[in-house]
């Protein structure tokens with residue numbers, strides 16, 4: 001199958017099968033950019049309500065640039081990978097300050113913005129500005145590996161380069177935005193990880209994997225390294241007014257700019273209540289007594305997972321100060337929902353609010 005036939009068949013299929021999404025058909029480069037950042041690590045159905053809320057709060061790049069970081073993180077709460085929100089916020093300020101509020105049109109300019117890598121640069125410039133830059137995401141990798149019969153390990157950078165080259169060759173220079181979206185849609189809806197619907201695939205005639213009955217073994221990905229698991233102890237310190245103590249994570253740390261209950265990793269030969277007491281001493285410079293466990297929960301991040309144990313603590317000695325955080329605050333339980341928390345801490349705040357009611 002020639003490239004032109006591949007493109008024609010794909011685009012025809014896309015016209016009839018594309019799913020409705022709030023950013024589809026959007027011409028505003030800012031909104032396309034926001035949608036692409038949200039979709040980096042998030043499924044469409046999960047991202048959709050966040051996108052709508054985010055755009056209603058920050059309808060233009062100026063609104064986002066003017067916003068307080070806490071507002072931006074609150075709008076992102078629950079979506080994970082919070083550096084995306086912090087970087088988007090920083091980049092919005094750059095666009096306002098250095099580009100007069102206009103999202104840069106060229107790939108080489110847009111990729112200089114914080115949080116924009118090759119994928120997002122190609123997606124935004126192709127969809128918003130019709131530039132022939134091919135996107136390669138997990139869906140595109142699967143379709144192209146099968147179509148071209150690429151059996152190499154998709155974890156290797158050599159294979160990634162090869163797939164990018166194939167995508168660059170294949171992209172329709174007349175309709176690059178639609179082509180990119182169509183290829184991703186094909187991977188998501190037809191060329192699925194298991195049981196691809198080859199009978200209804202618009203590019204089946206040229207597909208090597210289907211001809212060789214290898215769709216179940218292509219693409220190949222070598223096994224991932226096992227993720228470490230940590231046991232975490234956190235303290236819920238209450239004062240006489242019934243307020244609890246929360247801390248603002250350092251700006252550059254993972255989950256930076258979000259609030260949390262102070263705590264940290266359990267060491268060997270330590271009980272979990274000892275962990276909580278030691279961690280609060282290190283983080284707040286106080287002595288506490290961890291006297292009762294409220295709850296425990298498991299949570300998985302991209303590179304590790306945790307079991308978090310939350311303990312009520314009594315202040316025994318000292319006045320808390322932010323030794324390892326940007327700031328600490330005493331907050332009434334019912335006011336906790338005003339602050340952005342990462343997922344595991346959010347579950348904890350909800351439990352505290354429910355128990356109070």
Ligand code: SF4
Pocket residue numbers: 143146147190191192196197198199201202203204207208209210215
């Ligand atoms: S024919 Fe099957 S394996 Fe090949 S691209 Fe289409 S859906 Fe994927």
